[in-house]
Amino acid sequence: LTAEQVAAVEQRGKAEDHVTVNAPVSGIVIQKNAQEGMYVQTGTHIYAIADLSQLWVKLDAYEADLSWLRYGQKVEFTSVSYPGETFTGTIAFIDPILNPVTRTVKVRVNVPNPRGKLKPEMFVHGVVHSRVAAGGRVLDEALAGKWMCPMHPEIVKDSAGKCDLCGMPLVQAESLGYVSAAPTEQDKPLVIPVSAALVTGTRAIVYVEKPGVAQPTYEGREIVLGPRAGNYYLVRQGLTEGERVVTRGNFKIDSALQIQAKPSMMSPEGGGASAGHSHARPASPAPEHKHD
Ligand SMILES: [Zn+2]
Ligand SMILES: [Zn+2]
Incomplete structure (x- = not known):
């Protein structure tokens, strides 16, 4: 209970049979564990609350497509729930281990979801537009010569520095498999x-x-x-x-x-x-x- 709620009880002189318990974070209830009349104490999980304004989209990439994928790339994806609408996200993690049964690799994409249109467990289909240079490096003008956080692909800067979100030193995009300079004729495969x-x-x-x-x-x-x-x-x-x-x-x-x-x-x-x-x-x- 908050200090104000405790003060209100003291003022009334008796406990009420209904109290409001505030959640420590705001979000959407995704799980309800408690029933009315249940005895709860400190540590009891009453509700599970999730902040759905930022989502992870988990995609399966085929083994043969792996050479085109890089941390930090933009991903466009669609859902059958919203025909004709395209959502975008950023590759934040590429699983280092292949699933031997499906021959696919998990790719995690960070997706802003401010209006809550995307819902957990939805199926989506993703597309990455990749331009490749000689030697299999990926061309991305938006990242050429830039510095990125190795943990937060959405943090991209023109020069060295620290990540706004986690404070880690930024690394050069080239170290993440991109071509650093503008593509030259020689770089074309x-x-x-x-x-x-x-x-x-x-x-x-x-x-x-x-x-x-x-x-x-x-x-x-x-x-x-x-x-x-x-x-x-x-x-x-x-x-x-x-x-x-x-x-x-x-x-x-x-x-x-x-x-x-x-x-x-x-x-x-x-x-x-x-x-x-x-x-x-x-x-x-x-x-x-x-x-x-
Ligand atoms: Zn960071
Ligand atoms: Zn002959």
């Missing part, structure tokens, strides 16, 4: 359309147009892919900018090579029945050749 790559297990083959020949000629080439981003793959090794790759019909080229027992995606060593002639083939990459 090489990408190919997803349809250009024939992927089996750990191998990826593209058919590359041979430059400077009269008839269109393609050579199969094994390349090293980076992560997939929407309809594109990053290319780590094996292609250079400006080379033309087959994006449609590459399966036909590959199966034609198989029939001819030439090296293809399905049988990289070639072999099988030879069509009546043989000739040396380059060791690697897989050869282009054609006959009239």
